[in-house]
Amino acid sequence: MGVFDIIGPVMIGPSSSHTAGAARLGQMALTILGEKPLEATIGLYGSFAKTYKGHGTDKALVAGLMGFSADDPRIRDSLDLAVQSGLKVDFQIMEDANLHPNTARFSLKGNSGKTVKVTGASLGGGRIVITQIDGYQVEITGDYQTLIAVYQDKPGIVATVTKILAQENVNIAFMRVSRKNKGAQALMVLETDQSISEKAIAAVDAVPTIEFVRLVRPL
Amino acid sequence: MVNFESIADLVELAGKLGKSLADVVRQWEMERSECSAAFLQEEMQRRLVVMREAATKGSTLKEKSFSGLVGGDAYRLTQCDLFVGPVVGKAAIYAMAVSEVNAGMGKIVAGPTAGSCGVLPGAILAVADFLKCDDEILIQGLFTAAGVGEVVARNATVSGAMGGCQAECGTAAAMAAAAVTEMLGGTPEQASDAVALALKNMLGLVCDPVAGLVEVPCVKRNAFAAVHSLVAAQMALAGIKSVIPADEVIEAMYRIGLQIPCELRETSKGGLAMTPTAQAIAERFAKVT
Numbered sequence: 001m002g003v004f005d006i007i008g009p010v011m012i013g014p015s016s017s018h019t020a021g022a023a024r025l026g027q028m029a030l031t032i033l034g035e036k037p038l039e040a041t042i043g044l045y046g047s048f049a050k051t052y053k054g055h056g057t058d059k060a061l062v063a064g065l066m067g068f069s070a071d072d073p074r075i076r077d078s079l080d081l082a083v084q085s086g087l088k089v090d091f092q093i094m095e096d097a098n099l100h101p102n103t104a105r106f107s108l109k110g111n112s113g114k115t116v117k118v119t120g121a122s123l124g125g126g127r128i129v130i131t132q133i134d135g136y137q138v139e140i141t142g143d144y145q146t147l148i149a150v151y152q153d154k155p156g157i158v159a160t161v162t163k164i165l166a167q168e169n170v171n172i173a174f175m176r177v178s179r180k181n182k183g184a185q186a187l188m189v190l191e192t193d194q195s196i197s198e199k200a201i202a203a204v205d206a207v208p209t210i211e212f213v214r215l216v217r218p219l
Numbered sequence: 220m221v222n223f224e225s226i227a228d229l230v231e232l233a234g235k236l237g238k239s240l241a242d243v244v245r246q247w248e249m250e251r252s253e254c255s256a257a258f259l260q261e262e263m264q265r266r267l268v269v270m271r272e273a274a275t276k277g278s279t280l281k282e283k284s285f286s287g288l289v290g291g292d293a294y295r296l297t298q299c300d301l302f303v304g305p306v307v308g309k310a311a312i313y314a315m316a317v318s319e320v321n322a323g324m325g326k327i328v329a330g331p332t333a334g335s336c337g338v339l340p341g342a343i344l345a346v347a348d349f350l351k352c353d354d355e356i357l358i359q360g361l362f363t364a365a366g367v368g369e370v371v372a373r374n375a376t377v378s379g380a381m382g383g384c385q386a387e388c389g390t391a392a393a394m395a396a397a398a399v400t401e402m403l404g405g406t407p408e409q410a411s412d413a414v415a416l417a418l419k420n421m422l423g424l425v426c427d428p429v430a431g432l433v434e435v436p437c438v439k440r441n442a443f444a445a446v447h448s449l450v451a452a453q454m455a456l457a458g459i460k461s462v463i464p465a466d467e468v469i470e471a472m473y474r475i476g477l478q479i480p481c482e483l484r485e486t487s488k489g490g491l492a493m494t495p496t497a498q499a500i501a502e503r504f505a506k507v508t
Contacts, residue, residue: 003248004262006368006377006394007330007339007361010269013321014433016333017380051431054286054504056324071269076324124378125332 001125009126010071017102018048018055021122023075024219025104026064028130028142029118031216035110037065037087043094046101048122052091061104062089069219070126100131128219136178136187144173144191146216147201152209153179153186161188161210164203170194185211221247226370226411226465233407240397240407241359244366263358266328270317270340273327277316284322286504289434293319306349307446314341314445318438331368331377331390334433338391339364339398341445342452346399360398367394367414374466375473379426380485382476388437388444389421389472393465395448396455405456415461415468417451422468423475425483427490430501436491 011020030037042061044052052058056075063078064070066085074081082089094105100121109115119132130140133148140146147165151157158177165172171193179186196215205213221236221243223229232243248259278297283290293316301308318337321327327336343360350356368377371390376382396417397410405413421444429435461468482489491497 001369001372002252003244003259003362003365003369004266006365006372007263007266008328010266010326010328011333013324013327013333013336016329019324020329020333047431054430054432056285059324071326073326124380126329 011126012071012073012075015055016126017122017124018057019060020070020126021128022057022060023064023070024126024128025120025122026061027219028120029106029108030065030067032118032133032214033108033110033116034214035112035114037108038111039088039109040065041090041092041107043092043105045094045096045099045103048102048104049093058091138189140189142216142219144218145195147190147196148214149188149204150211151186153183157209158188160207161204164200168197168200170196220250226414229366230407230411239401240366240410241362241401244362263361267354267357269326269328273317273320273325274313274340274344277320278312280319282323284434286432286434289322289438290319306345307449309345309348310341310445310449311442313344314338315438315442318441322434322438332387334379334437335387335391335441337441338388338444339395342395342399342448346402356402360402363401363410364394364398367397371469375469376476383479383484384424384426385421385472386476388440389418389424392421392444392448393418395445396451399449399452400455403456409455411465412461413451413455415463415465416454417448418468418472422472425479425490426485427483427492428487429492429497430504431487
């Protein structure tokens, strides 16, 4: 942790895990979708399911989906603002003892019709982790610049991407690739020490067989 | 490279470098985050502004929270004769004000958590009124507090779900006690004693919030913890030592936290949350929502 994790975050109350962390989960889900969401089904698990009303967890999750950060006073009114902006939200109270007690599962549909499923947990103090994207196991904390790419699992793709970053003098701190089947669709998550330029993202996006790229900036 | 694992390390570094704890923490953060001194100053100033706004807003707030359980009590305190004296009185007012703003979904600075967000601003803003000092002294106090919180987070926990309220309000009181000690010209050793004294007296405190909300007993407890931190600082400044050193108290806090049953660690399954009144409130609240 650092000084501003202890004296911070600056946030809308009442709970760093149930409000600030929830807003960050929403923001992260929005970034991963990559466009304005029109429909959101949000499954709430564990403590989120039990105490979300009193902590404004529902408001914070939706605020995050609209791009509001954890210290944005509009969190209070986000459910009304969502209706006004054409975002349809449905909350579902779920149970799964295997998940972290503060877990939310988003099923999102964007304005171009694109869909994504994102699962994440709020770990306390406003810190979060995204644990699943479209069925892929991931571990994205938002502490680093994070590049997420979905691609066809074949030799050379990872090397091509890391070369693009190396040319930009971007150092990779953590890296993870996962796939559902050999040769099928795969997902890579790269967390870097330096920021990744738009140019580098465009270059990665242009690599053949890469289906989509997202950049998550530290929250 | 400046690095520390414990309060003792912080005090030793301060001695070796001839600096305050606040300046040791600044240097550590600069090296760790690779951010400039100016950036750190700005970021901390921004936090101070939010703290002060919350304290001011909360002091005049008459509105109840969404649940109706809290709100308007800081204002009530401002309207009475403060027989406890202005510093103690204001610490209670500011701490409760910030906590009420938090409960009402207003903007606050978690420190170390949202549930304990009133303690540190309550204590340092009341002392600043007394000292009539400029913001620089307050910002120094916030860096001192951050160093203490960092050690607790690293060696124990600041989460109520893991360690009970002693980990949240107890840590906040320890942070505030160190900050106030340095703001009033105390030495790093005295600040370390203030940490130990403040935390010792909050050991064992459980987290049993009514209806799972950060409201009862949290809001009023923030006021008590802020006042409590002032007494610890006052003792340390008088040269009173803690028999048990700060790091050992922190370690004890962690062990106690692990021994607190799960019912009393933010699950609302024990303590105050299971009283007939709390149960009735929880039931009523469940119906409203």
